[in-house]
Amino acid sequence: MYAIIKISGRQYKVSEGQELFLNRLQGNEGDKVTFEEVLLKDKDGKVEIGSPIIKGSKVSAKIVEHLKGDKVLVFKKKRRKGYKKKNGHRQYLTKVLIEGIK
Helix, strand or coil, rough: EEEEEEEECEEEEEEEEEEEECCCCCCCCCCCEEECCEEEECCEEEEEECCCCCCCEEEEEEEEEEEEEECEEEEEEHHHHHHHEEEEECCCCEEEEEECCC
C-alpha cells in the first residue's frame, strides 16, 4: 500500500514504515503529524485518485529528528574582472517516519 501526498508544495510517494526527509516542520521530536492532502492511494492494486484530494484520507507520521542537510557550495566568478564570491548553504530538514495510511 502506498500513497502520494502533498507537503508544502511538493509531492511524495510514501508507504508504511518509510523514513522521509522533508523541509523543516513545526513540532518537537517524537510528535505525531498528520498529512491530509492525499492525492492518490493504492491498496493491493486498487487505485483511488482524488480530484484534487481524497476526502477523509490521512497519512499519520512521527517526527524522528530535526537535522541539517549536506553543505552545498555556491561559487560565482566573472572572468578577467577579479570578481569571486564563495557561499555555502545547509538546508534545515526533518526526518519523518510514516506510521499509517488511512
